[in-house]
Amino acid sequence: MYAYDELDRTLLNERVAEFRDQVKRRLSGELTEDEFKMLRLQNGVYLQLHAYMFRVAIPYGTLSSKQLRRLAHIARKYDRGYGHFTTRQNIQYNWIKLAELPDALADLAEVGIHSMQTSGNNTRNVTSDQWAGVVPGEVEDPRIWSEILRQYTTLHPEFSFLPRKFKFAITASAHDRAAIKIHDIGLRLHRNAQGEVGFEVLVGGGLGRTPFIAKTINPFVHGRDLLSYVEAILRVYNRYGRRDNIYKARIKILVHELGSEKFAAEVDKEWRAMGETALTLDDGVIEEIRSRFTYPAYEKLPHMPEELKKAAADPLFERWRRNSVFTHKVQGYAIVTVSLKPVGAPPGDATAEQMDALADLADKYSFGEIRVGHEQNLALPHVPKRDLPALWKALDEIGLATPNVNLVSDIIACPGLDYCSLANARSIPIAQELTRRFANPDTAELIGRLHINISGCINACGHHHVGHIGILGVEKNGEEFYQITIGGRADENAELGMLIGPAVPFGEVADVIEDVVEAYLALRERPDELFVDTVKRLGVQPFKERVYATR
Amino acid sequence: MTSPLEQKIRITGPSIVTANRTADGAVIYRNRTNGWSTDLSHAAVVRNADDARALLAEAAADDVGAVGAYIAPVSVKDGETIKPGNLREHIRQRGVTIDLLPVSA
């Protein structure tokens, strides 16, 4: 966990006091909505269909049990008893009252949580690998660098009024769980031939109306130069980014229009002109941040404890273990993904009771730490393997042991037309129906890894472009229709999905997806050829023929 | 941003003006007595662009009480029962179409 200092606490308290005053003036009429809108957005407050929506940042997806309990408290006291974890490792509350928001913010500030820069045209919450610091083979904990970036970008005046929102993601593993290639700036931590730590810098990724996979503009930027190099990128963006057209304002359009080579040259020119700046990080600063990340005092534990051997006889436990438990860098420990995708439930939602109970389980079994992944699941990052059977039982009792992580019913879905004022169509009921169709865990395991991502409009909060199967809600003559793509992926081999055929109405989506999956089962070469690999090998056509032949 | 009043108003059938209440974001409808109601059955129904514009102007003037007023279609049954005219308004009126809490919780 990262320990906040006095400066962080003062900043948060000042921010709460400022927003309290702004809300008071809005409610009294002293501020008009036009004046207030920007201020509320800077504090993560949107107005949705039924109510205000409050988005709270969870920097690089790391939470303490105390913080998770506080998130539960917010859900219970100020909202309707639940929260929604998002694809950017944030949590959203859907029913918050403006008049009560300052109190909610104050409650959050007490545990070092805030909502700054969770909306608006600024640098947003820096996201990272939810297994940071615990996964084997990592170059270094990427959260150290996420935190450096967080401190540098928070309330940075030059980045508070960018042409559009701006998102960073960082990974330090060969397998990218942070989806860095669909971010404005994606950073891959690695070592150069001299063994020094630095970043491959990718720019211009993003989904939405005009999706692009990010391009590498520099294969190695030394760690000490991270901030100056990022500042050079943002300066080039600030200077050339389109402010005249909201649809062309993201950096991805600039990179596309200039070409990544020219863009890289512009950044390089800017960066060289900056020379040795105050932004160059000296080792002391990096060490200071590094030292504030504390790690548990792991015990020396056996690789295969008796408890685990015994529990292996229970097929239900074994199924959960196969799908939810992952290798930890320390022998005798495991990373446990906690599925927020029970059959028939809204993906990514957790009740206050579940959050409280999970916080207790984190204290008992995971050194009080919880992670949030962009797939809208949670994780317990340091579980002794001997405790896995007990943890599984406890998770099951609170509805958090669905054995479907990375399987067909582990669906990413945005709030869609049930909540979102920008939506064309509903996302959640589609996800709910699909989880029911694929509720049989044997079938789900037979199908293997398959990511279905659903967005209720082209803004793509549900990452539909990079779902192995992507579902996008569109509106046709007042009716909900859905475009279906296949072959997308968000990892180190990120690709955009390809359209499989004409959009289908609400009532037919689940049938079509079942047909796509059946086509895959018939077309795959071997049982372990993943859906996305079959699509890569064969292209869209054979799927199209099978799925649309009878339609 | 273009004010809603500067935008071209086109209505194709009975319409109402709706917004969100400033203090809590609740869905509200401009009613027949120059105020707001959370009950769609109290909404003032307009049937031509001029009346719609006037109702919207009156609603938008209340910047303290309401946010983001706009014109929305409705259907009127038997001359009195007002129903939302599209799915979005239906959801705003009736609430989300899903179980709110995870089913296993």
Ligand code: SF4
């Ligand atoms: S993708 Fe569209 S519908 Fe879904 S949350 Fe984002 S803006 Fe709303």
